[in-house]
Amino acid sequence: MVLLRTLRGPAYTRILGIGDYRPARIISNEELCRHIDSTDEWIQDRSGIQQRRQATPDESVxxxxxQAARAAMTYADLTGSDIDAVICATITHPYQTPAAAPMIAERLGTKNAAAFDLSAACAGYCYGVAxxxxxxxxxRAEHVLVVGVEKLSDYRDLGDRGTAFIFGDGAGAAVIGPSATPGISATTWGSDGSGSAMISQSVSWTEAQERYAPASLDMPGDPARPDATVTDSLWPFIDMQGPSVFRWAATAVAPLCERALAAAGVTAQDIQVFIPHQANTRIxxxxxxxxxxxxxxxxxxDITDMANTSAASIPLATAALLRSGRAHPGDLALQIGFGAGLTWAAQVVQLP
Incomplete structure (x- = not known):
């Protein structure tokens, strides 16, 4: 009988490098309130958000x-030739094909790295780490690049008072590689499709064109994007049932964190940093x-400055904590992503 060859890798892994990219354009709450009946005080009280970043019209996922991937590779002292696979967690790459990951891999100069996109919304980065x-x-690989990136401004309804202020743009990335000691715990993850309507695309692509494109002739544009209308009519919107999402997150996510700690063999007393998805400060x-x-x-x-950046929020927040000195290399961090799907994923990691 012929025995097939299989692979066997190292026992442990760790995050070797972290990086982020923050668009230059800052949108304050006051500026955003030109489009909705709200105030800076109300937005901060409800969400903790003070501002968000917005990519330029020609700045893509x-x-x-x-940019974030290059920063993570520099942190890890690696080049494109060292990367064996690229995973891009995103829900805002505007094409079914080609995926974003192969294009990112090509720009980084990888040598035919495997590359694919992963769609798990706000849990996407933690799914990618797993x-x-x-x-x-x-x-299967020695070094894997995980990128979380979103351009949520393309999918935002500027006329919706409940969601217009929530979303921001940005990217974060991490390099995962072999380690002599455990640096990434077992991941706790899952999904519940029965809650899919809580955070969803408002209409189909075709419906968006039919419903909103005619109105774009008459409606004033976003001052940050002269080519876009108040309804941002080029894409379907992301719609959210805010109160339902809050109740779900407030009741379901803490037990998921406890399961992740138990899976890692640690307690809340053992960790130094908590990096939840940056959805809402009240959550x-x-x-x-x-x-x-x-x-x-x-x-x-990080939500105060970046708002909700979905799959990008955890690596963005991690990079900010390390850069500011509030967190340190070697710290144990519990990170959890949760959101649309509904999906969730959590693990304990040692910061690079």
Whole structure:
């Protein structure tokens, strides 16, 4: 009998480098409120958001993802030739094909790296870390680049008071590679499609063109994007049932964090940093209380400056914490992504 060859990799992995990219254009709450009946005070009270970044009209998911990836590779002291696979977590790459990941891989100068996109919305980055961890430990790859990137301004309804202020643009990336000691724990992940309507695309692509394109002739444009209308009619909107999402996150996510800690063999007392998806400060505050996190734990708060960047939010927040010195290389961090799908994923990682 012929025995097929299989692969076997290292026992452990870790994050070797982290990087981020933040578009230059800053949109304050006051500027955004030109389009909706709201105030800076109301937005901050409801979400904690003070401002968000917005990419230029010609700045793509591929552009932003490549910038963040290069920063992560520099952090890890690696070049494109060292990367065996690229995973791009995004829900805002505007093409079914080609995927964003192969184009990012090509710009980075990888040598025919495997590359694919991953669509798990706000849990996308943590899903990507889980897949990369498995790929390295199986021997399928030595270094895997995980990119979380979103251009949510293309899918935002500027006339919707409940969602217009929530979303921002940006990219974060991490390089996953072999380690002599455990640097990434087992991942706790899952989904619940029964909640898919809570965060969803408002209409189909065709419906968006039929419903909103005629109105674009008469409606004033976003001052940050002269080519776009108030309704941002080029793409279908992202719609959200805010109260339902809040109730789900406030009740379901804390137990998922506890499961992730248990899977890692640690307790809340053992971690130094908590990096939840940057969805809403009220949700984060609720999680901190329910998990009874000690005072020494640093809580990521990148949402104040970046708003909700979906798959990009966790790597963006991680890079900000390390750059500011609030978190340090070697710290144990619990990270969890949760959102549309509904999907979730969490793991404990050692910061690079």
């Amino acid at each position: 591929v552009d932003m993802g490549t 897949v990369a961890d498995d790929m390295v430990r199986s021997g 984060v505050d609720t999680l901190v209380k329910k998990l009874r996190l000690p005072d020494h734990v640093v809580i990521a708060d």
